[in-house]
Amino acid sequence: MNSKLPRYNGGITGNTIISSSNSTIGILLKECRNLSVTKSNKINITGPNIIGILLDQTRNMSINGTIMSLSGEKITLIKLENTNQTNITSNTMESITKDKKIAPVQLNNAEETNIYNNSIITTSEYAINIDAKSSKSIITSNKLYASNIGDNAVSKQSNNKVEIFENIPEEALNYYLNEETYNQFFDEKGQLRDNVPNKYNIILAGNLYNKTLNITHAINITSEGITSLINSTLIINANYTNITNINIQGENTKIIINANNTNIDLGTISAATTKSQNRTIITILGNRNKIQVNSISGDEENTQTSNITAFEVKGKQNNIKIKSIYLRYFNNSTGVLLNNAKQNMINISASIRSSNLIILNNSNENRIMLNASNIYSNGIILTNSSNNMITATGNIINNNDDGCGKAIIIEENSNNNLFMGIGINMFTHFNTSPITIINSNNNTISNSNIEFKGNCYAIEIIGGENNTIEDSSLKSSTLSGDKAVYQYYNEESMGKNTLKNNNHSGAAYYTRITTRDIIKVGNTITLNSSCNYNFRDQKGYFTFYVNGKEIGTVEAQNSTTASINYTITGNEGDELLVDVVYAGRNYSRAVGYNSSSFAITRLDSNIILPTVVNNGKMTNITAIILGEDGNIIYDGKVAFKVDQKTVEVVKITNGIAQISLDTSKYKPGEHEIYLVYGGNNQYAKSNSTTTLTIKKYDVKIEVDPVVVCKGSKTILKATVNDMQNNQVNTGKVIFKLNGKTLKDDEGNTIISEVKNGIATIEYMIPSNYSAKDYILTAVASDDKYNRIEANSTLTVTKN
Template sequence: MIKSIFNKKYFLLLLISLMILISAVSAYEDNSTDDTGCEIKSETALDEYDVDTYSNDDKNLKSASKQTYYVNNKNFNNYFDDDGVINTKKVANQSTIILNDTFKDKTFYLGDISVTLSGVKDKTVLYNSSLLIETTSVKISNITINNTNDEIEKAIFVDANKAVIDNCKVIVNSTNDAYGIFVYGNNTKITNNVISVVGPSDEINWETDVAKTLSLVVLSNNNTITNNTISVYSSVEKANPGTIEAVSLQGDFQGRTSVNNTFSNNRIIANGDSYVYGLNLGNTVDNTIIENNNIQVQGGYFGDCLQIFSTVSNTTINNNTIVGLSYNLADGIVISKDNMQGKTENNNITNNRINITGNVTNLIEIYRATNTLIENNTISSISNIAGGIVATGENTTIRNNYVKLNATSSNSTPISYKSSNKASITDNEVQSNCDYSVELSDSRNVNVTDNILNSKTKGDGSVSYTNKKNIVKNNSASRIIETRTTTNAIKARIYDNITLTAKVTSTDGSKINNGYVIFKVNNQSLKDKNNTLVKAYVKNSQANIKYTVDKSWNKDNISIVAVYSGSGNILSSKSDAMKINVSKRDATVSMICGKNVVQGGDTVSLTAIVMDASKSVNGGQIIFKLNGQTIKDKNGKVIILDVKNGYATTSYTFDNGLSSKNCTITAVYSNSVYNRAEGTCAVFIDKSRPQIIASSIKTKTNVTRISAKIVEINGKAIRGTTQVAIKVNGQTFAVVAAVNGIINTTIKTSFKTGHYKLKIVAGENYRYFANTWEGFIEKE
């Protein structure tokens, strides 16, 4: 009996196994069947052009693994029902749905399985449609939603954890309640989106505690919101006053929190006629990071750029740029103004830039707070009544902020710390037209030191306080600016026109536009020709002045120092000594000779032209040299000429009896300002043609004396020895040497009475050409 039962059970199990196997094979075969307008791929790259055409029969009812689906209007109903719910029989969990079309009046309900819903760039637009996310790990990307239907309240609604909304564009224009993205889920990432909402300025929705027109609402924890452009505008006024908000992050007092959120690198624009908020944080919003955002708010009655209206702890507001404008009330950063319950502690407000314009303005406010740091903020406002930094509480640090208020009412305060205990207010700068810079009414144990306080009252006198437990000291009307002065080494020539340059920089990087620089050369201050101190005035941290290099700088071990005078709160300073290297100038000398071919005894003009580039030189002296030998006057003194207007001229007479040769005449220029310079000209000294001076002779003797002279053309005897031949009637009777032009010799005249031709021939040598004289001898 037992065996029979066992056999029946075995047969039944075998039959069930066989049926499961057949079903699996059938499902596998169905997966290969075409489906209208749909392409299914397993984890492959997406390409909209890969879409194939399939039959209308929907046989792909089972999916074993995640897939990629392209969906258009034709096959929409294959994947979504009439309510927009995903067909989970057709779409596998963790699959990707590509909306490859433009859709109108659709609702996409993502509530049963986790999917990625993506669009095609520049193609996928959802008109008057909405996305509802009610399951975890859904990702929305590359989709544009453009809604003008007043009946659609929320374009994207997230009520599940770990959603991702990336690179989408959400545009809403409505006259009813209007929300771009509304988030209840935790761990949501909203990145790289454009969210723009135009909606009514209306009263608050007290059920959710948020405005009825909001671009982004986050009512949850651990969310990341970064790199988005978020804007909100009012379309109609439904309440007076009404409210619109760009971004709201908040919890409530019934247990819902909005903590550990990061809001960074976003741009917010909010513009309306009544109450307008840029970034609004409500209850239970601890541990929030708000940094690197650009927030611009323009409100009619009230413009609030960044508000945390209730208690908050461990929140960082860092490096944001905030601009606000309102004809009535305008705030920059406001924390714990309502302080409904809980503690406000351990919050940091740092490195922000805030500019607010309105009737009543507050730049940074934080109330009833403990352990607050307000540091390195640059804030300013133009208003009737203004508050710069307004804080109350205990253990507050206000450090290194720049506060500038332009307020028409004396009921304004750049830094206010009233009815509080323990604070350090140091290293801040206040510039205002208020009565006081710091108000400490009813506060104690406050240290106000080392600030620049410049209001109607100055320095320590600009702190209003009565409690003697407060310390007020070392506050000044202007900050002391240390400077550093530098100048450059000089390399120039005597009398060069140069620019002396100094650079005066401040330790805080600000430009210096006051004071002047003097220059000292070897500790002697430079002066002009009127003996007036030379000053170079500083502009944009530069000081420059033209100066002519003095010849006294042409020496070793000389240096220049630039000395900055300082001005007011700007301290003086001087540069290091920089080396001066000044050399003599270079001149060019041109030499002009009156003749280029001369003979002994000739007088020649010699002219030297001295130039410095294209300018004639004045001063200095010229001497001349003939073949390296200095030319002297007749008294043996060196001829020295002064150079005037670039010229030096003299006359020179060459000696008699100069040998024939090529010569060089050199003009040598010297000056304490210039390097030695020379110019030359070439002269050829030719032989002279002398004259023989003699007389005809009468003689009775057989020996007759012949006396004659050989002279230069100027009548002076020639130099050296010259061979002379004495001829009578063509016959040579004597050959003698004439020394220094003197001929004195005898010849035999034992010939008959009568007239005989007498000829004296002076031979040619290296100084003189040959010459002859003819006369007669009469023998009686």
């Protein structure tokens, strides 16, 4: 598709150009002046000999805000031929080609070109090429990812006033990962190579296509937020791995987290697919991982026959934060699936649009927080799952489709679950009850607004007992209040469910939570809540929850506010999650719910670590960790490093962290000791350094006496220990008889290495030796310890 446009004045905006033809030019501007290719243009071309935008003999032109993706052979994103005064700014461009020598942006006889604030990702050697005839150009503040990066991604043949500066990323002490360097980091099976240092920083400096990244020891991978894993598999098998600011694309891309204590912070995930498949995008098998995703989405094309799950969680104590999930157009889609999962925190801050919102199978003690969502089949399904807390600050079903499925299903012995703040849009239509409890007990639904269209009950309880529905607004087209709850009893469970203070007016109100205090371990803070309902002369009650546990109820009389004190223990984790429900007691029985989270600051810690001088082969390194409150810390782990290499990680025992270091492995001189305290629930992590001075130390040596016949072989043995009786494992020993050093048949000194404190040689006693006692001397020496010798007796006997 070629677009040749008017010669003078105007703009090109809002176009989408898609082509797979040979020799295609997306936009061609020739002999034009004062034109702009401006925001909202999208160009996607595949094939050989293609150009995204070609400017030929133009003047005073601009290319701004265009999104461009080209793939094939001999491809160019932007080409300037004989141009003057061109601005190329704020474009996002990608080129995929095997032609490494062709830069995707080319300036040929281009004068006064300004290339600023663009993102260019390419598989070529350079991102921009400036020929010898081009002049007076500035290339600055761009993100340039090619085989070369930053300023080095610009190839310049011209020295005529061409300025190149402040393009990123800068060359630094990091590893740069792209198509060109992938094999340096990962082997043919996609496993991280052993020679990649532990915990090193790797920058994804270009998109990766059809790759496996199996992380087998802890590293950090990040990007500038514009690079992606495309049709690739990321497997994390190493604890404490960090993956941040990376995007995910492609129908085959998936992430498997089979490790603990990782930090995964992803940008956008594209779930689009062109084939029928069952797919889970992110699988979490490990524990205590922190995972944050900005958005997961799938387009509307060719997805109808696929079944997709955004998250599957099988571990425990993971903290998962998701902004939005949009998977409506798949055959069946699930936002989050918990299978045998325990004590996980799931926070969805924006909306989910999918067939199913949350499914829990055999999963207990999880906390799930929801915002407004659109569910097109079922919302929340609990099967044999207990002691979960699920809250919402918006309608979990928010669409107007006729005959929606279920908002909540609690079934198959799912007990002791708490639901608060659940909302259903009043214009949503249900043919059957939106909430069903089946053969499950002791569940509570409170402070919720279940209001909809349909001639059915709001809630049905079938075969369960001791379930409580309270302080909620319940209303269908025909039923309201307590009467909107259907109960099917058998003789044993007759009347054992509790319905109280459910209204029929739809009076749901906003509840706000604040505190002015410092949220720090050990502090007692005041939590304040207010409701935007006019109380007049009626009573109301605010019930406060912290991290899922009720801490108290405050009666509000003629007031719209309530306060309660809470002391932070440190067992809350990184966040103080506060839920407040309001229940009115007048005729309308107003209800309110909200939640807020506050970051918890731990107490500072300080490592007391003196300088260390070796004392023999083994040297103790001892540290004490103090809290800012002056107390000795008795809980946590400390990592000991010498010269930046971890030698041991130990638990604090009786207030002391200590290792015994084999200093014979280090050369004499000064070495750096670096300690890291990992923190605990009350105290923050900290680090400290000191100096290890290694001097030559004294050792002692013993020589075994020997009795041997002349003309026979014997074993000469020396034992070398330090002054604390630790076996020495370094150095060499020579032996002497009557002061004469023993040598082999070729006249070379016989030398024995000390291993595990022992040095031995085999020696033939010459047949001409006299039968008598000889002085047997062993001499040990090394650069780690002082020379030492000792004597014994070698007795030669007659044959």
